Amino acid sequence: MLGRVNHIALAVPDLAAAVETYRTTLGATVTEPQALPEHGVTVVFVTLPNTKVELLEPLGPQSSIAAFLAKNPAGGMHHICYEVEDIIAARDHLLLSGARVLGDGNPRIGAHGKPVLFLHPKDFWGTLIELEQV
């Protein structure tokens, strides 16, 4: 079921400063910031040869990552996104296995314009997993 690692998402409290760290200290290629108010984040991508790292800064009061940063003020690793071929088939298999899908169980359109689901970290050894149909 699991396909490519689409991205690894890191929450940061100060996106401009984090971009500077990745660009200058780590010598990586970083995209321009994109505000995604419907997801409550501003995002940049660190482009790597085989996948990407997504740096997320909270945007607005409803941000999904504000609670994470309240617990981890310096920032930290937030989730891993895996690609799947068929997100409905993946969801149904997960539910039959007893795993919990966050929200109402229906895929929503994610930050990349594709259907996504998030899985409960308590069912996956403390790691928040996003599935994206590509």
Add this chain to the structure above:
Amino acid sequence: MLGRVNHIALAVPDLAAAVETYRTTLGATVTEPQALPEHGVTVVFVTLPNTKVELLEPLGPQSSIAAFLAKNPAGGMHHICYEVEDIIAARDHLLLSGARVLGDGNPRIGAHGKPVLFLHPKDFWGTLIELEQV
């Protein structure tokens, strides 16, 4: 400087149970467990088309991940390993940028038999970064 994401490492309190989750619930290919007493871990790899996820369980009293699991008993995302072409050049650039390298600053031989360094998470927005020369 940053090359491919070599692996994403997740610490787990029960490797056999976590392997079952990745193999059965998530439908992924998982390698056989390897005990690495000199690194204080038992490791398996979840093989994905573009990179791998490393599941780490503590091994022995000196385990480098025991403290992490004491803080995160359910497990969690532990570090990201990036490939670099020249680990000494990478280290020297990082030190000149004011970033801290863990340990005595000299690469040691990592779990894959290649020279590795770990960077201080406080200098990288809460994320523990491993560099591996490939």
